[in-house]
Each structure stands twice: as structure tokens, then as C-alpha cells.
Amino acid sequence: MKRKFFFRAIGIGLIFTSFSAVAEAPFGGEKDIAYAEKLWKQLEKHNLIGENRTMSAPYEGVHPHGAFLDTIERSFKVEGNTGPVIVKRNYGGEELSKEKVWDSPDEYLQAVTVMYQREGYDPDNNNWFYAKYKPDGSIDTNPKDMKLAGRVGKNMKAGCIACHANAPGEDFVFAHDRYQ
Numbered sequence: 001m002k003r004k005f006f007f008r009a010i011g012i013g014l015i016f017t018s019f020s021a022v023a024e025a026p027f028g029g030e031k032d033i034a035y036a037e038k039l040w041k042q043l044e045k046h047n048l049i050g051e052n053r054t055m056s057a058p059y060e061g062v063h064p065h066g067a068f069l070d071t072i073e074r075s076f077k078v079e080g081n082t083g084p085v086i087v088k089r090n091y092g093g094e095e096l097s098k099e100k101v102w103d104s105p106d107e108y109l110q111a112v113t114v115m116y117q118r119e120g121y122d123p124d125n126n127n128w129f130y131a132k133y134k135p136d137g138s139i140d141t142n143p144k145d146m147k148l149a150g151r152v153g154k155n156m157k158a159g160c161i162a163c164h165a166n167a168p169g170e171d172f173v174f175a176h177d178r179y180q
């Protein structure tokens with residue numbers, strides 16, 4: 001009897017474990033959203049977004065990022081973790097030029113895509129936390145209505161990680177290999 005009960009308990013345990021595994025997608029969950037909101041506040045505090053943001057020279061971008069981009073890097077703390085942050089502002093609009101972006105960045109800003117390195121967060125992916133925000137700071141979604149925050153595109157064919165895995169130097173960063 002006891003033995004039977006024991007196996008039944010394991011069976012139920014397994015069912016529950018697989019349920020929670022399904023519930024925990026690699027991105028867009030409550031924890032990821034809360035973290036992305038904290039990250040946005042830090043970006044604001046360090047003048048990387050918002051009215052007084054520091055801008056770098058805009059350059060012509062490649063798909064899926066904007067027609068023009070400006071990318072800036074810093075290092076700061078979020079919830080006790082200090083790590084590098086790479087902020088890319090994505091601009092779009094008709095007959096856009098570098099000059100237009102410099103002159104009125106707010107008019108053409110379409111999205112802010114961010115990578116923030118969190119120790120131990122996702123060793124398979126060099127520990128990057130990815131987020132895509134709309135200009136007002138709300139988190140953007142993919143066509144399946146999943147919020148783009150966390151390990152976006154992990155083990156998938158599309159999404160931030162799926163594409164950034166092709167970056168040279170195996171650090172998931174295209175621009176350089178500074179954060180190996």
C-alpha cells in the first residue's frame with residue numbers, strides 16, 4: 001500500500017513539474033516584465049532614454065533594426081547586479097537621413113532595443129537580458145502577443161537570441177567582442 005502511494009505521489013509530482021515547465025516561457029513572464037521595468041528606470045536615471053538622453057551619431061541600420069540607429073553603451077546596477085548595457089535607438093520614417101534623426105530624434109524614434117548582462121541569468125547566451133520597448137517605455141510584443149523581455153528567442157528560430165547567436169566572437173554582440 002505504502003509503495004503504491006509513493007509511486008502515485010511521484011506521478012502527481014511529475015505532472016506538476018511539467019506543468020510549471022510549460023508555464024515558464026524563456027521570456028515575457030511576470031519576472032521578466034518586472035525586471036524590464038526596473039531596467040527602463042535605470043536607463044532613465046542614467047540619461048540613456050527620455051528628454052535629456054545622450055545621443056551618439058546616427059548611422060544607417062540593417063533589418064530588423066531601424067533604418068537609422070544610434071547605439072550607446074554604459075555599465076550600471078539593477079537589483080544588485082552590475083553589468084554592461086547596450087542601448088540601441090531604432091529610427092524610421094519617410095526619406096529619413098542622419099541629419100533628420102539628429103535634428104528631431106523624438107519624431108522618428110520607433111523602438112528602443114536593449115541588451116543588459118546579468119550574472120548567471122542565461123549562461124548559454126552570455127547572460128544577456130533582452131528587451132524591446134516602445135518610445136514611451138512600454139514593452140513591445142511579438143505577433144503572438146508575448147512581451148519582448150527576457151531570453152527572447154531562446155531555442156527558437158526567430159527572435160533576439162536566434163539572430164544574435166550569429167554575431168562574431170560568440171558573445172552575441174555584433175558591434176565588437178568586448179563582453180566575451
Ligand code: HEC
Pocket residue numbers: 060061062063064065069071086087088113114115130131132148152158159160161163164167172173174175176
Ligand atoms: C534578424 C536578426 C536580428 C534580430 C532578430 C535582432 N537583432 Fe539586434 N542586431 C542585429 C544586428 C545585425 C546588429 C548589428 C547591426 C547594427 O548595430 O547596426 C544588432 C545590434 C543590436 C544591438 C547593439 C549591440 C550589437 O549586437 O551590436 C542591440 C542592443 C540589439 N541588437 C538588441 C536586440 C534586441 C533586444 C532584439 C530582440 C527584441 C534584437 N536585437 C533582435 C540583428 C538582429
